[in-house]
Amino acid sequence: MKYLKTRFQWIRWAVHIGALLPLVVLIVDALSNHLTFNPIQAATQRTGDTAIILLGLSLACSPISTYLNWKDAVRLRRTLGLYTFIYAAIHLWLFVGADYGYQFNYIVPEFLQKYYLWVGLPAFIILLALAATSFRGAMRWLGKRWKRLHRLIYLGAILAMLHLALVIKGDALRLSGDAWKPLLAGIIIGTLLILRVPRLRRALLSLRHKPVAPAAVQLASPPAESTLVKN
Amino acid sequence: MSTNWKPDKIRSSDITPEAVYLNRRQFMKGAAVFAAGAVLAACAPQIAPQAPTPLPAEVGAMAGQKDELGDPLTVYAAVTGYNNYYEFTQSKEGVAGLAHDFKTRPWTVAVGGLVNKPHTYDIDELIKRFPVQERIYRLRCVEGWSMVIPWRGFPLKQLLAEVEPTNAAKYVRFQTILDPQQMPGQSDPSFPWPYTEGLRMDEAQNDLTLLTTGVYGQDLLPQNGAPIRIVTPWKYGFKSVKAIVKIDLVADQPSTLWPLTAPDEYGFYANVNPNVPHPRWSQSTERRIGDADRRPTLLFNGYADQVASMYAGMDLHANF
Numbered sequence: 001m002k003y004l005k006t007r008f009q010w011i012r013w014a015v016h017i018g019a020l021l022p023l024v025v026l027i028v029d030a031l032s033n034h035l036t037f038n039p040i041q042a043a044t045q046r047t048g049d050t051a052i053i054l055l056g057l058s059l060a061c062s063p064i065s066t067y068l069n070w071k072d073a074v075r076l077r078r079t080l081g082l083y084t085f086i087y088a089a090i091h092l093w094l095f096v097g098a099d100y101g102y103q104f105n106y107i108v109p110e111f112l113q114k115y116y117l118w119v120g121l122p123a124f125i126i127l128l129a130l131a132a133t134s135f136r137g138a139m140r141w142l143g144k145r146w147k148r149l150h151r152l153i154y155l156g157a158i159l160a161m162l163h164l165a166l167v168i169k170g171d172a173l174r175l176s177g178d179a180w181k182p183l184l185a186g187i188i189i190g191t192l193l194i195l196r197v198p199r200l201r202r203a204l205l206s207l208r209h210k211p212v213a214p215a216a217v218q219l220a221s222p223p224a225e226s227t228l229v230k231n
Numbered sequence: 232m233s234t235n236w237k238p239d240k241i242r243s244s245d246i247t248p249e250a251v252y253l254n255r256r257q258f259m260k261g262a263a264v265f266a267a268g269a270v271l272a273a274c275a276p277q278i279a280p281q282a283p284t285p286l287p288a289e290v291g292a293m294a295g296q297k298d299e300l301g302d303p304l305t306v307y308a309a310v311t312g313y314n315n316y317y318e319f320t321q322s323k324e325g326v327a328g329l330a331h332d333f334k335t336r337p338w339t340v341a342v343g344g345l346v347n348k349p350h351t352y353d354i355d356e357l358i359k360r361f362p363v364q365e366r367i368y369r370l371r372c373v374e375g376w377s378m379v380i381p382w383r384g385f386p387l388k389q390l391l392a393e394v395e396p397t398n399a400a401k402y403v404r405f406q407t408i409l410d411p412q413q414m415p416g417q418s419d420p421s422f423p424w425p426y427t428e429g430l431r432m433d434e435a436q437n438d439l440t441l442l443t444t445g446v447y448g449q450d451l452l453p454q455n456g457a458p459i460r461i462v463t464p465w466k467y468g469f470k471s472v473k474a475i476v477k478i479d480l481v482a483d484q485p486s487t488l489w490p491l492t493a494p495d496e497y498g499f500y501a502n503v504n505p506n507v508p509h510p511r512w513s514q515s516t517e518r519r520i521g522d523a524d525r526r527p528t529l530l531f532n533g534y535a536d537q538v539a540s541m542y543a544g545m546d547l548h549a550n551f
């Protein structure tokens with residue numbers, strides 16, 4: 001996959017455009033009267049869906065770099081993570097500002113009452129904390145703690161999945177109703193999280209190296225090991 | 232562009248043709264969605280408004296009508312273009328298109344069960360059987376949105392009287408047609424098709440319970456449940472079962488689709504009640520389709536005078 005490296009700038013641009021496109025489409029639809037007769041609900045659903053897709057993509061970066069050996073993938077992780085936060089922030093604003101008009105006498109009971117918000121709010125706070133510390137200055141300031149802090153994304157992803165499972169119409173646990181979205185998200189994000197379990201990762205990577213001649217394995221192993229440590 | 236834009240300032244349905252008025256309101260709402268402000272608002276005038284589709288004459292004749300609380304009818308385009316009808320699709324805006332060619336003739340409604348005079352009615356016979364009435368009802372969806380809709384039909388109690396329920400009859404069970412050929416959503420195995428709904432005998436005999444055959448002055452459209460449906464305006468919309476082929480009088484409380492699908496969320500009674508929360512949507516407030524702001528939800532959707540006595544002494548939290 002070496003050729004991708006030289007085209008990395010193109011890919012970065014494609015990521016920016018791809019991540020902004022849903023927002024542009026949303027704004028155009030909103031202004032041109034194409035956002036259903038219940039535009040706030042439609043916008044809330046679209047921004048939520050976009051956020052969880054971007055979250056999945058940002059979680060895919062590290063497994064792609066380890067398993068597919070495309071090291072540059074991790075360089076897209078921060079961008080994707082920041083866009084996840086941006087959509088989640090719009091999603092939250094749509095709820096608090098557009099839907100409830102900042103009427104906290106209505107909003108507070110909702111947050112106290114609804115399980116999907118008990119998990120959605122911490123998920124958002126995690127995204128906010130990670131976005132706020134995603135810059136070089138914060139990285140330097142936090143030092144070793146930065147990495148520990150950013151591991152919270154695993155928790156954030158699980159909470160966001162729970163939010164989705166609780167917010168659909170039906171019963172996701174019993175797979176009745178509109179269960180396909182949380183099911184799909186659960187399978188994809190669950191796989192991406194499981195692929196990080198160190199023992200599984202070592203096992204899978206050694207499997208990949210098996211067919212190669214013994215001499216080549218010895219050469220290939222050290223760099224593979226170091227990726228493990230780095231990511 | 233701010234979110235506290237007040238719809239009443241430009242509520243001008245009386246002087247503006249409805250389709251034009253709808254577009255403008257929709258635009259205002261859309262813009263309110265994004266407080267991105269002047270930049271975005273500046274782009275808006277360049278987007279050409281959609282050509283207004285001509286409305287049926289009966290619809291125009293209803294312009295300016297209000298419900299008894301003083302709220303205007305929800306625009307025709309929303310009533311006929313924003314429908315929860317999972318038999319066709321879960322996309323509310325997709326229903327009208329998919330239901331367009333739905334065959335409502337020939338059609339029969341079999342009324343039976345615990346009755347002395349079971350009878351299978353041909354739909355045209357049934358529609359003409361009782362004098363029809365126009366009723367303007369609020370519709371409150373469990374998802375937290377609402378409409379005001381002019382229906383046409385006759386009280387269910389008239390039909391029930393004709394078939395003579397026996398003393399053993401305690402509930403009425405309704406069933407929607409099962410026809411996956413015409414209703415693609417019925418191929419979705421996550422729901423226990425066909426749609427069934429039910430009412431307690433006194434609820435079924437309440438004068439508000441309307442066996443409905445028309446909307447907005449015309450025959451019911453397929454997306455609104457043609458050829459015949461129930462409307463119970465004090466209950467969440469999912470109780471108002473559509474495209475009915477079977478009505479049975481039964482002794483026990485029937486199992487119905489939504490409580491079967493998610494028993495913790497949807498109860499048999501499903502009375503509109505701002506004090507009984509739902510795990511997802513706010514039941515204390517609602518958005519009237521076309522409004523920018525939420526409004527408080529009324530107990531029994533504002534029909535407490537006519538229905539509250541049926542539930543006297545009942546725990547409405549346990550019997551949600």
Ligand code: HEM
Nearest residue numbers: 044045048049051052088092095120121123124160164167
């Ligand atoms: C405090 C924070 C949050 C609030 C108040 C919130 C609010 C909501 C609401 C009200 C809905 C339901 C819309 C409807 O169907 O009527 C929803 C759905 C959703 N939310 Fe959130 N949310 C929050 C955080 C998040 C986060 C952090 C994510 C993901 C990263 C997320 C992803 C989703 C998804 C995927 C849906 C489903 C949309 C669909 O039905 O297609 N939400 N959220």
